[in-house]
Amino acid sequence: MSDKNIKNDTPCRCPWLDTSKPDYVEYHDKEWGVPVHDDQTLFEFLTLESAQAGLSWYTILKRREGYRNAFAQFDINKVAAFSDSDIEALVQDTGIIRHRGKIEAAVNNAKQFIKIQQEFGSFSKYQWGFVNHQTIVNDINELADYPATTPESDAFSKDLKKRGFKFVGSTTIYAHMQACGMVNDHSQDCFRRTQVVQE
Numbered sequence: 001m002s003d004k005n006i007k008n009d010t011p012c013r014c015p016w017l018d019t020s021k022p023d024y025v026e027y028h029d030k031e032w033g034v035p036v037h038d039d040q041t042l043f044e045f046l047t048l049e050s051a052q053a054g055l056s057w058y059t060i061l062k063r064r065e066g067y068r069n070a071f072a073q074f075d076i077n078k079v080a081a082f083s084d085s086d087i088e089a090l091v092q093d094t095g096i097i098r099h100r101g102k103i104e105a106a107v108n109n110a111k112q113f114i115k116i117q118q119e120f121g122s123f124s125k126y127q128w129g130f131v132n133h134q135t136i137v138n139d140i141n142e143l144a145d146y147p148a149t150t151p152e153s154d155a156f157s158k159d160l161k162k163r164g165f166k167f168v169g170s171t172t173i174y175a176h177m178q179a180c181g182m183v184n185d186h187s188q189d190c191f192r193r194t195q196v197v198q199e
Contacts, residue, residue, distance in 0.1 A: 011191040015143045024058055033196045035135055035181030037124040042180060043113055044074040047106045049176040050167035051097050057175070059097075066095025071106060076117075080110035105166035112164045130156040131182045135197070140187040149174050150183075 013019060017028050036042055048067060052060045060067075070093050072078035082090075090096065090103045113123055120126040130152050140146060153174035160168040178185045186193035 012189040
């Protein structure tokens with residue numbers, strides 16, 4: 001088989017993806033951009049994106065299991081009930097990013113998350129309202145086409161902050177929107193672009 005044929009057997013993927021990292025490829029191929037409506041998964045994604053602030057997503061992705069173990073598998077009610085001593089233990093946990101402010105934010109955000117669930121019936125219903133409950137499909141061809149923020153992420157971020165959430169700037173929230181399928185930012189030539197719509 002020629003090198004050309006081998007190359008053609010490899011599906012096209014988004015330009016941001018480092019295909020030399022198998023776990024990164026798996027995340028892109030199976031999760032990124034798939035519409036999520038499960039509140040526990042949304043809380044996980046929001047917590048991980050907030051932890052990413054100032055870091056690369058891959059840095060957080062490598063520690064995902066560490067975060068799941070540290071934050072009670074992202075059980076929202078359990079995280080909301082974390083005590084000061086729980087937070088102190090997490091600051092010493094080498095399985096996660098030991099940033100006190102981000103850890104405290106995760107506990108705080110769980111409490112605010114529950115309030116939104118009580119008000120809207122689910123966090124999903126609240127969150128998807130910022131895109132009129134349907135995925136925004138963007139025209140992405142190269143890295144330069146990816147926005148860092150959008151009017152929707154600005155509005156979502158502003159409302160979260162008003163409700164007391166921490167580490168939820170518009171850039172962080174746009175990354176969250178991409179991850180959980182509120183926007184489809186798979187590039188035009190990425191094999192996942194049409195698939196995520198069907199999942």
